[in-house]
Amino acid sequence: MDRELVERAQHGDRDAYETLARESARRLFLVCQRILRDADQAEDAAQRALVEMWRDLPGLRDPDRFEAWTYRLAVRCSLAEARRERRFHATVGTVGVLPNDPAGDPDPFAALVDRDALEEAFRELTPEHRAVVVLRFFVGLSLDEIAGVVAAPVGTVSSRLHYALRSMRRTLAADEPPALINTRLPA
Amino acid sequence: MNATTDFERSLAAWLERAGPDAVPERVVEAALAEARTVRQRPAWLTSSWWASLVFRASREGEAMRPSRTIERVPTIPVIRPPLRLGWIAVAGAALLALLGGLLAAGALQNREAPLLSECPAGTTPNEPGPVDQERPPQEISRAVWDGNRGLIVVADDWTWRFDVCTNTWSKFRTEGSGAFGALVYDADSGLVVSLDPYVWTFDPADGRSEFVGNTSSWLHRALVAAYDPVTGLVVASDLGYSPRTVATDTHSSLWTYDVDTDTWAEIDQGEPAPPRDGYGSLMEFDRSADRLVVWQQPQGYFTGVGAGGLQPADTWEFDLRARRWTQVSVRAPVVEFGWFGANSDAIVYDDANERTIVFADGLVAAYDAAADEWEIAFQDESTDGLGYGRYSRLALGYDPLNDRLVVVGGTRRTADPSTGEFLGWAAMDDVVAFDLRTRTWTELLAPSN
Numbered sequence: 209m210d211r212e213l214v215e216r217a218q219h220g221d222r223d224a225y226e227t228l229a230r231e232s233a234r235r236l237f238l239v240c241q242r243i244l245r246d247a248d249q250a251e252d253a254a255q256r257a258l259v260e261m262w263r264d265l266p267g268l269r270d271p272d273r274f275e276a277w278t279y280r281l282a283v284r285c286s287l288a289e290a291r292r293e294r295r296f297h298a299t300v301g302t303v304g305v306l307p308n309d310p311a312g313d314p315d316p317f318a319a320l321v322d323r324d325a326l327e328e329a330f331r332e333l334t335p336e337h338r339a340v341v342v343l344r345f346f347v348g349l350s351l352d353e354i355a356g357v358v359a360a361p362v363g364t365v366s367s368r369l370h371y372a373l374r375s376m377r378r379t380l381a382a383d384e385p386p387a388l389i390n391t392r393l394p395a
Numbered sequence: 396m397n398a399t400t401d402f403e404r405s406l407a408a409w410l411e412r413a414g415p416d417a418v419p420e421r422v423v424e425a426a427l428a429e430a431r432t433v434r435q436r437p438a439w440l441t442s443s444w445w446a447s448l449v450f451r452a453s454r455e456g457e458a459m460r461p462s463r464t465i466e467r468v469p470t471i472p473v474i475r476p477p478l479r480l481g482w483i484a485v486a487g488a489a490l491l492a493l494l495g496g497l498l499a500a501g502a503l504q505n506r507e508a509p510l511l512s513e514c515p516a517g518t519t520p521n522e523p524g525p526v527d528q529e530r531p532p533q534e535i536s537r538a539v540w541d542g543n544r545g546l547i548v549v550a551d552d553w554t555w556r557f558d559v560c561t562n563t564w565s566k567f568r569t570e571g572s573g574a575f576g577a578l579v580y581d582a583d584s585g586l587v588v589s590l591d592p593y594v595w596t597f598d599p600a601d602g603r604s605e606f607v608g609n610t611s612s613w614l615h616r617a618l619v620a621a622y623d624p625v626t627g628l629v630v631a632s633d634l635g636y637s638p639r640t641v642a643t644d645t646h647s648s649l650w651t652y653d654v655d656t657d658t659w660a661e662i663d664q665g666e667p668a669p670p671r672d673g674y675g676s677l678m679e680f681d682r683s684a685d686r687l688v689v690w691q692q693p694q695g696y697f698t699g700v701g702a703g704g705l706q707p708a709d710t711w712e713f714d715l716r717a718r719r720w721t722q723v724s725v726r727a728p729v730v731e732f733g734w735f736g737a738n739s740d741a742i743v744y745d746d747a748n749e750r751t752i753v754f755a756d757g758l759v760a761a762y763d764a765a766a767d768e769w770e771i772a773f774q775d776e777s778t779d780g781l782g783y784g785r786y787s788r789l790a791l792g793y794d795p796l797n798d799r800l801v802v803v804g805g806t807r808r809t810a811d812p813s814t815g816e817f818l819g820w821a822a823m824d825d826v827v828a829f830d831l832r833t834r835t836w837t838e839l840l841a842p843s844n
Contacts, residue, residue: 229430237422255425326409334706366582
């Protein structure tokens, strides 16, 4: 991201902001839609994030952190959208649900886990947990970077991520035939 | 890519395709149109600016990431906006606080609480909790942070949680858990792990406990344990297992424990030889040094109350990456733990001030690993039994939301107020906190009697 462009936008240059907004829009929209799993909500959240980008840009002390800072806006607006609509418990099939994209190259990992099952397991996560999963496995941020985005200790981020993955695994396992469980009783 | 397992790779691949790949143009145009009607906020009106004003400057080392690198007593920067804007600043701060409180209140309704870096607005961490609330039995000995806003204490068949933002207790049924085993918060799994004599986990998110298995048969007793944030594993040792009055040439063992797979692995401690077994050992992971810090009473050490002959303790550091012990050049301050010897819970890591803290009987000793120095941060000089001297059966934890030590219960000496004559011991059920930066104590919950 062009540091000078950010600095100009910080000082009220609307043309600079428009350039930044157009360059960032796709990136932020994709994050919002992965978190919310609802097209209408994702559009609203992304639009809000872009507006807040203009409004709050003067408060960004380090222009080099612009990209990470916009992720924070996207996550914050997504969580706000989720709280307002309270539709993150919606079941698969709700109007506006984004379909998986069937086009594209063969996915070598697609066969490992059924996509519908992943969708269901992902939807059972809270928006906060989804955000951490998206930042980690879709955006590709490190735990340190995610901690900066969500303003929390790295340990907390790590535990939330672990909890989210464990929860998804359990949901997926629940759909599998039950296996024998070996238990040990206290001596 | 961050995915390291097949499941994570599947998840990443699914996320990549889980929706359209482009943003609708109408979203961008609508945002630009709306932005034309919106004024930019001046820098001093944005939350990040006020965060740097209200909170310690060293917590905003970067634009957004919380900083843990405090090398000196932090100071709050004094920022004086122009006089004509003073009232606008006050009104803006009040409005932001109100909005923050509303958002926080909404967030608290969600069982899966948002990630916290401070107590939510509207809570009262510095005001004592209700004195008539139910609380754990006296003489507990373990406390650990639960990763959110509570200190976990285990007593008999119950797990108790002290909310450091409201100073209130809540409890959960945990039958058969080890009340005196080492307690560790495993951030990787989000579980509180109890290690002695069995492995139990407690999930702060839903209050459920689970028996996992036995401790390693090679580990005599997991009396001390710490969490290694680098590997995400619990590190446990039987340091301090040997009888306290007997010198021994045996060495302690050191193990890692993975709570997810219930797997123990012994650590090769290399050369030089690790500390010998000795009663009264404390161990904690010091993040500033990336080392285990061990405080250990000397071999054959024994002290009764007032017995005299107190000896300085040894300080050891273990480099988990290089697998190497080092005996630190300085001796630790004299700390008297009384008849029961060192309570293996009497050590915590103060993240805000980057110090490993040992607490006993009203003495707070802080270890600066970078400087190899111990400092007496506080020493209770009271003789009327009303100070902060606590022996045995206290639980010590660290509250990262309010950056202070929390002492639960313990046994306090009582004295005649008029003569100072020692009268005996009283088991306490109160909760007090110590701020290393300001060197002050705060009562979080008054005694019930």
